[in-house]
Amino acid sequence: MPKRKLNPDNWINRYSDYLFNYTISRVNDREMAKDLVQDTFFAALKSMENFKGDASERTWLIAILKRKIIDYYRKSNSKKGQAEVKINYTLNEDETDWLEAQVADPFDKTAEDTLENDELGKAIFKCLEKLPEKQAAVFRMKTIEGLDTETICNELNITASNLWVIVHRARNAMADCMEKTWF
Amino acid sequence: MKKKQSFLFISCDEAKLICDKAQYKEASFLEKVKLYFRYVWCRITRTYVCKNKKLTQAIERSQLNCLNTSEKQNLQQQFKQALKKQQ
Numbered sequence: 571m572p573k574r575k576l577n578p579d580n581w582i583n584r585y586s587d588y589l590f591n592y593t594i595s596r597v598n599d600r601e602m603a604k605d606l607v608q609d610t611f612f613a614a615l616k617s618m619e620n621f622k623g624d625a626s627e628r629t630w631l632i633a634i635l636k637r638k639i640i641d642y643y644r645k646s647n648s649k650k651g652q653a654e655v656k657i658n659y660t661l662n663e664d665e666t667d668w669l670e671a672q673v674a675d676p677f678d679k680t681a682e683d684t685l686e687n688d689e690l691g692k693a694i695f696k697c698l699e700k701l702p703e704k705q706a707a708v709f710r711m712k713t714i715e716g717l718d719t720e721t722i723c724n725e726l727n728i729t730a731s732n733l734w735v736i737v738h739r740a741r742n743a744m745a746d747c748m749e750k751t752w753f
Numbered sequence: 754m755k756k757k758q759s760f761l762f763i764s765c766d767e768a769k770l771i772c773d774k775a776q777y778k779e780a781s782f783l784e785k786v787k788l789y790f791r792y793v794w795c796r797i798t799r800t801y802v803c804k805n806k807k808l809t810q811a812i813e814r815s816q817l818n819c820l821n822t823s824e825k826q827n828l829q830q831q832f833k834q835a836l837k838k839q840q
Contacts, residue, residue, distance in 0.1 A: 578832075578836055579836075581832070582825065582828055582829045582832055583829075586820055586825060586828060587819040587820060590818060590819055590820050591817055591818050591819060594818045595818075600818075603818075604820065604824060604828075607820075607828070608828055608831070608832075611828070611832055612832075612835055615832075615835055615836065615839055616839075618839075687814065687815050687816060690811060690814060690815040691815045691816075691817055694811065694812065694815055694817060695817075710819055711822065712777065713777075713812055714812070714817045714818075714819045715819065715821055715822075719779065725822065734770055734773060734774065737773055738769060738770060738773050741773055741776075741805060741808060744808055745804045745805065745807070745808045748807075748808060748811060749804070752811065
């Protein structure tokens with residue numbers, strides 16, 4: 571198998587969204603997730619010489635990010651001094667004293683759901699990486715960020731009808747790709 | 754001689770465009786009615802609508818998060834500077 575090469579010029583465009591989504595589902599803090607992703611790219615840049623070319627760029631970056639996330643939890647735990655269990659039993663007005671009301675909601679997210687969402691997110695971002703840059707940008711802004719048409723048109727300097735054509739092409743390509751990998 | 758078409762008649766491409774808009778709740782009521790008429794008799798439109806809905810559901814289910822444009826640009830700038838220093 572030919573050895574893979576690193577191309578740091580494309581890292582931000584190709585992997586920042588995927589890495590950010592991966593991080594935020596684990597640290598649950600947008601600012602912290604942003605910092606961790608940034609640290610990951612800088613750390614990767616410093617240790618480019620260590621890349622052997624066996625894994626893909628994405629796998630290598632994720633490996634670095636995982637270490638960053640572990641470090642983050644280690645640091646935040648050491649700040650507390652030691653693990654502590656808080657039993658906070660306060661009755662607010664909207665809380666009941668029924669035991670049934672205090673147990674975990676069985677319809678809440680399970681570990682299995684989280685895992686499936688992770689895999690689904692991975693599949694979507696992989697398909698998004700295959701789109702041409704402009705289509706990917708429009709699709710991301712419209713579908714993931716949920717920006718309105720006018721804002722995107724102003725930002726990218728395109729007309730509304732142009733935007734819908736790009737959205738159509740992007741959705742078509744995404745649906746085809748997802749059909750092969752997920753549905 | 755040109756035939757007068759019903760105002761409810763739309764082409765397959767127009768139907769696909771309306772379907773895309775509908776995924777973002779940006780299709781008007783009249784557009785949805787037009788899409789519905791096309792949907793009833795056009796197999797290609799039906800297939801597209803089904804495929805499009807599946808994609809929307811998958812994206813909603815995955816609850817994706819991403820960096821917004823300005824955050825990404827900031828990151829890109831800082832990274833470029835670091836890359837220059839490295840080289």
